[in-house]
Each structure stands twice: as C-alpha cells, then as structure tokens.
Amino acid sequence: MTAPGHAGADAEAARAPAAGRIFGSGRGYAAVTRVLVVVSALALLTGFSWTEAWNADDKAVLASMALEKLPALAPDPSNVVADVPAAAVLGKRLFTEVRFSRNQAVSCATCHAPDLQFQDGLPVGKGVGTGSRRTMPIAGSAHSPWLFWDGRKDSLWSQALGPLEDAVEHGSNRTRIAKLAQARYRAEFDALFGPMPELAPLPDDAGPLGTAAERAAWQGMDPGRRKDVNRVFANLGKVIAAYERTLAPGESRFDRYVRAVVAGDREGQQVLAPHEIRGLRLFLGKGQCATCHNGPLFTDQHFHNTGVPPRDPANPDHGRAVATAKVQRDEFNCLGAFSDAPPEACQELRFMATDDAAQLGAFRTPSLRNVAQRAPYMHAGQFANLEEVVAHYAKSPPAAVGHSELAHGTGGHAERMPIRLSASETRDVAAFLESLSGAVVESPAPPRH
Amino acid sequence: MSRRLVASVLLITTLAGCAAPPRDLDLSLRHPSAEGRYVVQMEPPATPPAVNQIHAWQIKLNTADGAPVRNARIAVDGGMPQHGHGLPTQPQVTREVVAGTYLMEGMKFSMTGWWEIKLAVDAPQGADTAVFNVVVDPSGVRR
Numbered sequence: 189m190t191a192p193g194h195a196g197a198d199a200e201a202a203r204a205p206a207a208g209r210i211f212g213s214g215r216g217y218a219a220v221t222r223v224l225v226v227v228s229a230l231a232l233l234t235g236f237s238w239t240e241a242w243n244a245d246d247k248a249v250l251a252s253m254a255l256e257k258l259p260a261l262a263p264d265p266s267n268v269v270a271d272v273p274a275a276a277v278l279g280k281r282l283f284t285e286v287r288f289s290r291n292q293a294v295s296c297a298t299c300h301a302p303d304l305q306f307q308d309g310l311p312v313g314k315g316v317g318t319g320s321r322r323t324m325p326i327a328g329s330a331h332s333p334w335l336f337w338d339g340r341k342d343s344l345w346s347q348a349l350g351p352l353e354d355a356v357e358h359g360s361n362r363t364r365i366a367k368l369a370q371a372r373y374r375a376e377f378d379a380l381f382g383p384m385p386e387l388a389p390l391p392d393d394a395g396p397l398g399t400a401a402e403r404a405a406w407q408g409m410d411p412g413r414r415k416d417v418n419r420v421f422a423n424l425g426k427v428i429a430a431y432e433r434t435l436a437p438g439e440s441r442f443d444r445y446v447r448a449v450v451a452g453d454r455e456g457q458q459v460l461a462p463h464e465i466r467g468l469r470l471f472l473g474k475g476q477c478a479t480c481h482n483g484p485l486f487t488d489q490h491f492h493n494t495g496v497p498p499r500d501p502a503n504p505d506h507g508r509a510v511a512t513a514k515v516q517r518d519e520f521n522c523l524g525a526f527s528d529a530p531p532e533a534c535q536e537l538r539f540m541a542t543d544d545a546a547q548l549g550a551f552r553t554p555s556l557r558n559v560a561q562r563a564p565y566m567h568a569g570q571f572a573n574l575e576e577v578v579a580h581y582a583k584s585p586p587a588a589v590g591h592s593e594l595a596h597g598t599g600g601h602a603e604r605m606p607i608r609l610s611a612s613e614t615r616d617v618a619a620f621l622e623s624l625s626g627a628v629v630e631s632p633a634p635p636r637h
Numbered sequence: 638m639s640r641r642l643v644a645s646v647l648l649i650t651t652l653a654g655c656a657a658p659p660r661d662l663d664l665s666l667r668h669p670s671a672e673g674r675y676v677v678q679m680e681p682p683a684t685p686p687a688v689n690q691i692h693a694w695q696i697k698l699n700t701a702d703g704a705p706v707r708n709a710r711i712a713v714d715g716g717m718p719q720h721g722h723g724l725p726t727q728p729q730v731t732r733e734v735v736a737g738t739y740l741m742e743g744m745k746f747s748m749t750g751w752w753e754i755k756l757a758v759d760a761p762q763g764a765d766t767a768v769f770n771v772v773v774d775p776s777g778v779r780r
Binding site: 252259333479480482483488489490492535536538539540541542543544546593595 | 742743
C-alpha cells in the first residue's frame with residue numbers, strides 16, 4: 189500500500205518501455221553491497237557502528253512503511269453512502285446497538301471494543317456463543333480488498349452483515365434485523381436511502397442462514413419481499429461501513445523514527461531504543477518479516493500459509509481455500525444486486541485467484557499497526573505474546589494443512605532462505621513491534637479522495 | 638581484524654541478499670516465446686501502478702516474421718519465485734484490442750521484488766509459452 193506512481197519511474201518508463209524493471213530506477217543490489225562493504229571497512233577503522241546507519245535502499249524501504257505514505261482511502265463504489273457523514277454518524281450508533289442480537293446483549297462493539305483497539309483481547313471471538321477465529325481490528329481495514337481472516341467478504345459493508353446472522357455472534361436473522369431497523373431507525377434510513385418498503389407484515393424470524401424454521405419462513409416469503417428485506421439489510425451494513433471507514437491507525441514511534449532517519453535527525457532517531465532498531469533491521473532483513481508485512485499498514489493484503497498450528501488439530505481451518513467460493517456466491521458481493529458498483533468496478537472479485545494450491549491453510553496478512561496492544565496472536569489466538577509469534581517464524585514448522593511458504597528444510601521453497609533468529613534476535617524483533625503502537629484516529633469528516 | 642572484516646562483509650551480503658533478484662535476470666519485455674513460434678511484447682501501463690493496485694497490461698503477439706497473431710487464447714500465471722507464492726490475483730486476457738494486441742486485466746503486485754509473469758499462448762500457429770521478469774521497486778519513496 190504505497191502511494192501511486194512517482195515521476196522518476198514515469199520518466200524511466202517513457203525512456204525504456206521495454207525494460208522489465210517498471211517501477212523504479214533499478215539501481216543494482218551489487219552496487220549497494222559494494223557500498224556496504226566500504227561502509228563496513230570504514231566502520232572498523234573509525235569505530236563507528238554500521239548497524240545504526242541505513243543505506244539509501246534501506247531508507248527507501250523505511251519511508252515506504254511510514255504512515256504518511258498511506259494513500260487516501262479509495263472510494264467504495266459498491267457503497268453509495270460510504271463517505272456520507274450522516275451515514276457514518278448512524279453507523280456509529282448502530283455499531284453499539286445490542287438489540288440486533290438474539291440475546292439483546294451483543295453489538296459490534298462487544299468484540300470490536302473501541303477502548304481495546306476495536307478488538308477483544310480473546311483468542312477467539314465471543315458473541316452469543318464462541319467463535320473459531322480471532323477478532324480482527326477495524327482501524328485501517330477499509331484499505332483491505334478482502335475482509336475476515338479468510339477474505340470471504342469483499343467489502344466492509346458486506347463484512348458487517350456476516351456477524352449479524354452468525355449463530356455464535358449476534359445470532360439474529362434477516363427479517364428480525366430489517367424490521368428492527370425499520371422500527372427504530374426508519375427516519376435515518378429513509379433520509380439516506382429513500383423510503384423503506386413496509387416490512388411489518390413479514391415474518392418476525394426468517395432468513396436464509398438461520399434455524400430450519402427461519403429458513404422455511406424465508407423460503408415461504410414472496411421473492412420481492414425477500415429482496416426488500418435484503419435491501420434494508422445491505423443498507424444497514426453500508427452505514428456501519430461508513431463509520432468504520434472513519435477509523436484509521438494513528439502515528440507511532442516508528443513513524444517518528446522514520447521521519448528522523450529520512451531527515452538525518454540523529455537526535456530524533458532516539459525515539460527508538462537500540463534494541464528496537466536492531467529488531468527493525470532484523471524485521472527488514474534476515475527475519476524476512478517485511479516480505480509480507482510491508483507498506484504503511486505492514487501488510488501485503490494477501491493470503492499466506494505460514495504453518496501456524498491449528499487451534500483444533502482434529503479440525504484444521506482451511507482458510508482462504510474455502511473462502512473464494514463463498515465470496516463468489518455471496519449475494520452481497522460487489523457484483524451482486526445490492527452493490528452500487530458497476531461490474532467493471534469490481535476488479536478484485538472479477539480477477540480473484542481461485543485455484544491456487546497455496547490458498548489451502550492460508551490466512552490474510554494482518555496489519556501490524558498497534559499489534560503490541562492486541563495479544564493473543566494469529567487467526568485463532570494461538571500465541572500469547574509477540575515473542576512466541578516471532579519464535580514461530582524462526583522455527584518455521586511444516587503446516588498441519590496445506591504447505592507453509594516458509595523454508596523449513598522439509599519441502600519448503602528452495603529459493604527462499606530459511607528464517608534464522610537467535611533468542612536475543614527474536615526478543616529484538618518483538619521489541620521493535622512495540623514501536624508500531626499509536627492511538628486509533630476517528631476522522632470527524634469523511635475521508636477525502 | 639581481518640576475521641571481523643570478513644564476518645561483517647558476510648553479514649552485510651546476507652542482509653542485502655534477502656530481497657535481491659538474481660543479477661542475471663532477463664528484464665526484457667519483448668522476446669520470442671519458448672519455442673520461437675511468436676514474438677511477445679508486454680506493455681505495462683503508462684503510469685506505474687502502486688503496489689497492490691489492480692491494473693491492466695497489453696500483450697502484442699506477432700509471428701516470428703512480424704505478422705500480428707489474431708484470435709489467440711492467452712492464459713496468465715506467475716508469482717514470486719523467491720517467496721514461493723503465486724500472483725495475488727488471477728489476471729485474464731479479456732479481449733483483443735486491435736489485431737494481435739490483447740488486453741490483460743486484473744494484474745496486481747502485492748509487494749516489491751522479483752515477479753514472474755508466465756503466458757501460455759494458444760493460437761492457430763500452435764501452442765507456446767513465454768515468461769517475463771518484472772522487478773517492482775519501492776514506490777512512493779523515489780528520491
């Protein structure tokens with residue numbers, strides 16, 4: 189997630205359209221290595237510690253990860269109210285609305301607690317029941333093309349609908365939710381979306397995903413009425429998404445450090461302690477963390493199998509492999525009847541990779557912004573602290589399901605170097621991750637494009 | 638002293654080598670297909686796309702003697718050889734824009750580094766393949 193094109197590459201592309209290095213100047217790594225050798229030799233002569241100096245390429249990588257490089261939030265053409273302030277205001281109210289849940293006690297904020305970085309600190313989410321995956325944070329999630337750990341939703345608004353009907357989250361059903369929205373928030377919805385159809389005569393409890401009785405009631409409804417309910421239901425997700433789009437990660441010590449490095453401000457660089465800087469160097473270098481955790485959000489927004497042990501070994505989570513079919517047939521996806529986007533705007537869905545063996549047991553790379561504030565870790569809270577997480581990568585065990593991308597000497601990818609970190613290096617990487625914390629920022633105004 | 642120097646150089650080389658593409662990588666975007674049936678030219682967008690931005694390329698397909706190849710079917714694959722993963726999307730050749738020039742939509746690079754784009758061409762002149770290397774540099778930071 190770096191800023192769009194830059195003049196240097198533009199000029200180069202114009203000069204040399206037949207070159208494969210399309211994004212930059214293409215300075216050779218060999219030259220970098222030569223410079224490093226010279227710097228290292230000088231360091232030995234002068235007593236200067238080279239580990240505290242960053243070369244030009246390092247600085248470029250560091251700068252690319254600074255929060256200020258996060259591009260403005262792209263519009264969501266599938267959500268007509270995505271950036272409407274009144275929708276965000278209503279969405280914020282609905283985010284804490286417990287009446288949408290079966291037990292009248294669960295809201296979005298139950299698991300996505302605003303005072304806990306919009307997560308719950310639990311290994312797996314707890315709504316009206318207990319889920320099977322870790323609650324994901326919300327700040328910055330509007331930059332993700334795919335939502336949930338497995339990416340089974342392709343927009344924030346479609347994601348927001350999932351928990352409402354999930355048996356262990358809100359545990360409600362579609363007509364109950366739509367009728368409640370009409371009873372309690374009709375004026376607000378009408379102002380945003382036009383007059384609602386009358387829902388009162390419809391069954392109180394009906395939906396395509398609920399109990400047998402609820403599904404039967406849903407099937408018994410006129411298709412036009414089902415569409416009315418779906419429309420109100422989708423709009424509910426769209427206003428919650430409008431609120432979620434206002435939540436962004438705030439500046440961290442890392443960002444201040446990068447600014448100081450780029451400016452050559454030695455004093456400013458003291459915002460990170462020496463062991464945190466060592467950890468950062470390992471993060472970018474032999475720890476290979478930045479292979480996936482890159483850009484201002486520290487994520488490539490992609491799916492990877494890194495051999496994280498399943499929470500339930502008898503029933504391992506297949507992750508992305510079983511999610512692509514779900515999002516393709518989801519009536520609330522970008523190409524569906526309730527999306528506001530023209531089909532050509534749904535490129536992520538249209539060109540989604542579906543038949544990649546690497547998707548088995550793969551999960552979305554989470555952002556590492558504020559990661560130190562949300563233990564436990566991984567898709568089902570398998571690790572209690574960051575040192576355990578880093579130690580997992582240093583160990584790189586084979587995957588229980590599918591194949592780990594990490595080289596581990598037993599069938600990993602030969603061209604990828606194994607991750608080798610000592611115990612103290614593991615601690616340093618974990619310490620560096622502490623520097624990525626900052627307050628979640630709620631924009632008072634809608635995002636600017 | 639010399640042992641320390643060697644150790645430093647080795648460590649530095651290791652750090653620098655983590656993400657480095659092979660030095661002898663062929664970065665040409667126009668070359669013959671594997672069996673020489675076609676000359677394939679890849680044209681990236683005029684404005685370099687950002688990392689993680691979906692974008693389109695054009696593929697110009699000619700016979701060895703320069704004639705445009707019409708009505709070809711082109712399958713797209715690829716990935717990052719050094720990281721053991723494929724493309725984050727499934728790009729598709731969606732149409733023939735003009736004779737012998739095809740539109741490849743849905744391309745995305747999810748990170749910087751060395752990417753392969755592999756084409757499987759099927760046309761009246763026969764089936765053939767072509768592989769192109771692309772190095773994505775950090776963007777937005779170029780100074």
